[in-house]
Amino acid sequence: MKITMIGAGRVATHLVKGLHACGYKIHQVYSRNLASASELASTVNACAVNTIAQLDKNVDLVILAISDQAIEEVAHQLSLYLSDVLMVHTSGSTALNKLSICFRRGVFYPLQTFSLEKDVNWQSIPILLEANSDQDLIQLKEIARNLSNKVYCYDSAQRLSLHLAAVFACNFSNYCYDIAHQITQEKQVDFSLLHPLILETAQKATVCTPKEVQTGPAKRHDEKILQLHEHILESDLKQSEWLALYCLMSEQIKGIH
Amino acid sequence: MKITMIGAGRVATHLVKGLHACGYKIHQVYSRNLASASELASTVNACAVNTIAQLDKNVDLVILAISDQAIEEVAHQLSLYLSDVLMVHTSGSTALNKLSICFRRGVFYPLQTFSLEKDVNWQSIPILLEANSDQDLIQLKEIARNLSNKVYCYDSAQRLSLHLAAVFACNFSNYCYDIAHQITQEKQVDFSLLHPLILETAQKATVCTPKEVQTGPAKRHDEKILQLHEHILESDLKQSEWLALYCLMSEQIKGIH
Numbered sequence: 137m138k139i140t141m142i143g144a145g146r147v148a149t150h151l152v153k154g155l156h157a158c159g160y161k162i163h164q165v166y167s168r169n170l171a172s173a174s175e176l177a178s179t180v181n182a183c184a185v186n187t188i189a190q191l192d193k194n195v196d197l198v199i200l201a202i203s204d205q206a207i208e209e210v211a212h213q214l215s216l217y218l219s220d221v222l223m224v225h226t227s228g229s230t231a232l233n234k235l236s237i238c239f240r241r242g243v244f245y246p247l248q249t250f251s252l253e254k255d256v257n258w259q260s261i262p263i264l265l266e267a268n269s270d271q272d273l274i275q276l277k278e279i280a281r282n283l284s285n286k287v288y289c290y291d292s293a294q295r296l297s298l299h300l301a302a303v304f305a306c307n308f309s310n311y312c313y314d315i316a317h318q319i320t321q322e323k324q325v326d327f328s329l330l331h332p333l334i335l336e337t338a339q340k341a342t343v344c345t346p347k348e349v350q351t352g353p354a355k356r357h358d359e360k361i362l363q364l365h366e367h368i369l370e371s372d373l374k375q376s377e378w379l380a381l382y383c384l385m386s387e388q389i390k391g392i393h
Numbered sequence: 394m395k396i397t398m399i400g401a402g403r404v405a406t407h408l409v410k411g412l413h414a415c416g417y418k419i420h421q422v423y424s425r426n427l428a429s430a431s432e433l434a435s436t437v438n439a440c441a442v443n444t445i446a447q448l449d450k451n452v453d454l455v456i457l458a459i460s461d462q463a464i465e466e467v468a469h470q471l472s473l474y475l476s477d478v479l480m481v482h483t484s485g486s487t488a489l490n491k492l493s494i495c496f497r498r499g500v501f502y503p504l505q506t507f508s509l510e511k512d513v514n515w516q517s518i519p520i521l522l523e524a525n526s527d528q529d530l531i532q533l534k535e536i537a538r539n540l541s542n543k544v545y546c547y548d549s550a551q552r553l554s555l556h557l558a559a560v561f562a563c564n565f566s567n568y569c570y571d572i573a574h575q576i577t578q579e580k581q582v583d584f585s586l587l588h589p590l591i592l593e594t595a596q597k598a599t600v601c602t603p604k605e606v607q608t609g610p611a612k613r614h615d616e617k618i619l620q621l622h623e624h625i626l627e628s629d630l631k632q633s634e635w636l637a638l639y640c641l642m643s644e645q646i647k648g649i650h
Contacts, residue, residue: 146608203613203615204610204613204615204617204618205615205616205617205618229610229618229621229622230618247586247587247589247590248589248590248593249590249593249594249597249606249608249609250608251597251601251605251606251608253601253605253606254597254600254601254606256593260589261589262586262589264586286586286589288583288586290582294580294582296621296625297576297577297580297582297625298577298580298582298586298587300576300622300625300626301572301573301574301576301577301580301582301584301587302573302587302590303609303610303611303622303639304569304570304572304573304576304635304639305569305570305573305587305590305591305594306587306590306591306594306608306609307607307608307609307610307611307612307642307646308566308569308638308642309565309566309569309570309591309594309595310594310597310598310603310606310607310608311603311607311642311645311646312561312562312565312566312569313561313562313566313594313595313598313603314603314604314607314649315558315561316558316559316561316562316603317558317598317602317603317604318604319554319557319558319561320554320555320558323551323554323555323558325547325551325554325555325558326545327558328599329504329519329521329543329545329555330504330555330558330559330562330563331598331599332504332505332517332518332519332543333504333505333506333559333562333563334562334563334566334595334598334599335595335596335599336505336506336513337506337562337563337566337567337570337595338566338570338591338592338594338595338596339592339595340506340508340511340567341567341570341574341588341591342585342588342591342592343511344508344510344511345574346567346568346570346571346573346574347571347574347575348508348510349506349508349510349511349567350564350567350568350571351403351506351507351508351563351564351567352506352560352563352564353461353486353560353564354560354564355564356460356461358460358461358462359462360461360462361461361462361486361487364486364553365486365557365560368553368554368557369557377645377648378561380641381565381641381642381645382560382561384637384638384641385564385565385568385638388568388634388638389564389568391634392571
């Protein structure tokens with residue numbers, strides 16, 4: 137089985153490495169930036185290309201691991217060259233029908249946050265699949281199951297809901313860590329003291345209902361502490377954005393009964 | 394060594410259990426609510442009391458594990474009865490001098506989120522200590538080191554900074570999990586699919602700089618996805634509070650360079 141990867145960013149990089157480790161042949165890696173394509177392709181003995189005309193039609197699967205905004209346009213260009221090949225995108229919030237220009241289309245969405253700085257354990261990453269034919273869905277399932285123990289068939293609406301939830305659970309919680317990190321930097325206290333707290337809070341969310349284990353001054357309606365924290369954010373740290381977030385979060389948490 | 398616990402809430406409960414497991418004698422547990430005091434006291438063969446006049450003066454340490462707002466007033470009442478006893482509070486944001494009515498005073502702040510639903514591993518919980526005398530600080534260190542491998546001496550200002558950071562890292566990230574959980578409930582998709590993402594995001598914050606590993610549609614300035622998510626929050630879920638948070642978070646994340 138030969139696979140071509142469109143894209144050389146974070147998702148593409150981790151997918152290429154994961155698929156290669158499972159024994160799949162990565163045939164070509166495409167990126168508009170040839171250096172990026174070459175860097176990734178060289179890790180798995182693939183060919184790097186930076187024009188669509190260079191893409192080999194003789195492959196079994198093309199994976200579009202590119203920004204959501206580019207999917208429709210790139211799929212349109214690809215479909216002119218690779219009309220019979222199964223094409224899948226890797227986006228949580230992009231519907232399958234954005235690939236409707238492709239005769240054989242699917243979705244291969246790994247529900248995880250990927251950074252170039254850190255390896256991932258593919259086996260534990262949920263992969264959400266969709267395809268416009270049963271036969272192609274079976275093929276995607278086989279590939280996904282070689283990568284991961286957690287393979288699910290979700291339609292575009294379900295996947296979108298899960299991706300929206302993921303933005304809160306991952307992107308926004310990471311932004312909270314970022315602010316916490318910056319506060320400790322500014323005040324010269326040790327961020328690593330928060331590590332057990334961060335891990336425990338996350339771990340707890342996997343075994344308890346988050347609402348039921350909400351803690352903190354806002355949950356306790358501890359107005360004096362809330363005012364003290366707001367004062368530090370405003371007058372000491374002079375961080376009006378963090379203050380706005382602190383106030384909004386606290387107001388909403390106070391509303392939890 | 395005999396210890397009296399003032400309070401029977403989450404912090405008091407976990408501290409009583411942890412100290413008892415380390416071999417410390419919990420002598421009395423005080424709560425205005427006798428049933429709460431009795432329930433906790435019975436787990437460690439301590440006496441439950443609900444009036445300050447019943448407190449035994451012959452103890453080595455009194456721990457005030459009560460709401461931040463009550464610390465000053467309760468310390469005032471206690472100091473009339475227990476003038477020679479070392480008294481500590483367990484609050485992150487309350488200064489040591491809020492106990493200035495007490496001749497021997499200190500802080501014993503365990504930096505963790507405590508729920509009655511879930512046991513904790515005391516050994517990994519940072520404990521931040523402060524006292525107004527070197528001798529009492531030595532005594533607190535000894536107790537803390539029996540509980541935990543991570544014992545630090547932090548002054549009130551440093552502790553306050555760390556607690557403010559902890560509100561972002563823990564309370565606010567948990568609220569993000571809560572919203573994610575509610576979205577999955579409303580849309581009838583499986584919250585447990587987000588568990589690996591939640592754990593990976595938290596784990597990554599302990600090995601990378603959170604700002605450097607920020608991901609998501611806001612970080613990518615993916616306006617179409619942002620609009621799509623905002624539309625779901627507003628028109629489909631009809632959750633104006635979550636929408637306000639989504640917009641504020643996204644705006645701030647977009648500002649990260």
